[in-house]
Amino acid sequence: MTPQIYLFILLSISSCFGCFFCQSILxxxxxxxxxxxxxxxxxxxxxxxxxxxxxERLKSWTEATEKKIILSQIISMYLKMFDNIGPATSKLHVKNIHNALHTLNNSLTESFKKVKDLMELAKLPMNDKKIQRKAVNELFPTLQKLLLDHPTTHVKRKRSQNQKRKCKC
Structure with a gap:
């Protein structure tokens, strides 16, 4: 990877965690x-x-909360890499990077839990009758949550247009 890629990843992380950490360490x-x-x-x-x-994977994750989820997984992958590089870990520059990654990883624990939730969902045996019954039982509350938390853009636009029309100052 080029330095620009590493810089891009660190800058993406900094956008999620504030600039102080990255300005001092970047x-x-x-x-x-x-x-x-x-x-x-x-x-x-x-x-x-x-x-x-x-x-490439970071490009499709645009919102800050989304980025935290994917970045938590990327940071954990880097930490796994550092755990497997062996004798190079005794070098000071490797220790510095490893420590910085651990610091960032600690601030991403909630996002990492979300990644684990996604991985657990992917493992659910959806051909299991008990799982299917539970899923059917949760279908309406799930759809309700989705629709109430994320109204369609058409409804949003219509509401904002009405507000603009009403305000004729």
Missing amino acids: PKIEEDIEKLKADFNSSQSDVAEGGSIFT
Whole structure:
């Protein structure tokens, strides 16, 4: 990955957590990432094959709460990577990056719980009769919640147009 990709990920994280953390740590992290890239020989041509791993996925997650969910998963993947790189973890720049990721991960615990919820939902055996009965029992409250929390854009537009018409100051 290029430094721009790492910077993009860190800037995305900073947009979710406020600028203070990233303003104080971003220059040092960027320097440490450059050293890590040298350790991994990440400038080789095969790195570009197949496109990016994380940044393409981030593009479709636009709202801050959504970004926290995907970023929590991305950060956990980076932490898994750092747990598996072995002797390189004794280097100071690797420790600095690892510590920064842990700090960010700690602030993402609620979002990570949401990811776990999604993974648990994906594992539900929807061919199981008991699960089906429970799902049918919860269908109306689920639809009600969806429709009340997210009214259609047409209704919103109509309401806002009416407000504009009423206010003839």
